[in-house]
Amino acid sequence: MAEAKQPRAANIFDVARLAGVSHQTVSRVINGVPNVRPATKERVEKAIAQLRYSPSPAARALVTRRTRAIGLITPSVTTYGPTSITMHFTMAARAARYSVDSISTAPDDPAAVRAAVEALLRQRVDAIVMVVADLAVLELARGLDLGVPLVVTSSSATRGPHLVSIDQYRGARAAVRHLIDLGHERIVHLAGPTTAADAVERLRGWKDELAAHRLDAAPPRHGDWSAASGHSIGLELDLSNASAIFVGNDQMAIGVLSALRERGLAVPEDVSIVGFDDLPEAGYLYPPLTTIRQDFEALGRMTMQKVLVALEEDQQLTEDTPLPTELIVRRSTRAIEMA
Structure with missing residues (x-):
């Protein structure tokens, strides 16, 4: 007995025929390009759902010029703060269906950080996030103009639209x-x-x-x-x-x-x-x-949210208020006894 043929997966032309539009219109709907009439957009979305069409990530990258990859530069230290920020940001990025390409550098070497930025840009990442521990590296980050969104997690008395921090x-x-x-x-x-x-x-x-x-x-x-x-x-x-x-x-x-x-x-x-x-x-x-x-988990989410605002909402970044801390009182402190 001959094996039953597996049904062919739907492609963009099948969606276009069912919706009664051109394949270019289907592409615009898939990639969120504006100026598609609401009624047309609705027909395309219904056709996509009916055919269970799943666009190729490679094809989407060609249309949007995006790779859904974020470059992450972290200091090569094992202290609790930077490692926690890195972990929670990576989790937030993956939850938003972005991959993370990470490079660790010496925490106090601006030249190494600049080289890492250039390496990530050659990989065509959509955005770059920097976890900064050193003042000289922070000064470098403030002067970068990359052509892709840049978000920096660091502490500073001087705030800025690209900076996220805990107070x-x-x-x-x-x-x-x-x-x-x-x-x-x-x-x-x-x-x-x-x-x-x-x-x-x-x-x-x-x-x-x-x-x-x-x-x-x-x-x-x-x-x-x-x-x-x-x-x-x-x-x-x-x-x-x-x-x-x-x-x-x-x-x-x-x-x-x-x-x-x-x-x-x-x-x-x-x-x-x-x-x-x-x-x-x-x-x-x-x-x-x-x-x-x-709250390093909140900082990771906040950092990724800022990336998403720049990439998916195409908005200018605005200055954020640093996240608050919390005093945890245990038994290593006590009141002075008055004489």
Whole structure:
């Protein structure tokens, strides 16, 4: 017995015949080209549904000059913030049916970032997203004119239409205000690297909140975001007049907690500590860490939404308000006991 032939898949000409239009009109409807009359568009869409027609992605790319691919440039670091942003943006892009072509570069090398941009443009990506951790790279990104939409996730006191961010500055102020509300007046700061955009904004928030309460700010110390740097600085940090430490991220706070135990100091009985990021492990430290939570999932969605506005709605990008943070109070902070 001869095998039954599989039915032929419908093509664009079949749709055109059923709808009573030209195949060019079908192409315009499929690709969202304007100036198709509503009644005609409705006939084409009904024909597509009836025939179960699925246009070739390659053919659509030729018509729209789009590849449905987004270039993503990320810093080659393992810290919680950049890796979380990358993960959640990639998930949001895939949910919108876009692929992501990723390139990692040294976090503080503008030349390497520029080379990555050029490589992605040669691959004909529809847009480029940059996760920026370094001030020099952020300055480079602000000056780029690529011919495709560019969206940058970074921290900055200067906002812009292409920038999406979480409000590091107000998060830092909330951390310091929490300590001040508990009665702490001498709050030292272990900051991140001097060239890190997040660190600059958190340091600025620490200074401004102390100034708002007319409290002195001792010179900050700078780590490299790692627990090891928090530990080494924590061992030598002058706490003779301090009752609290605002640490620039949770990983350094882990190192500080270890160092203080080695020095015979108890947290929070002798020193209160607030971190930043709310690592998944932060609630299981000893003691559980008071910290500032960032919504990286919302940032990933917001970044992709900005890409979609530029690509699919063909609109100029507008300035967005940075996403808020949340103070998570645990047992690493306590009120000063009044004499």
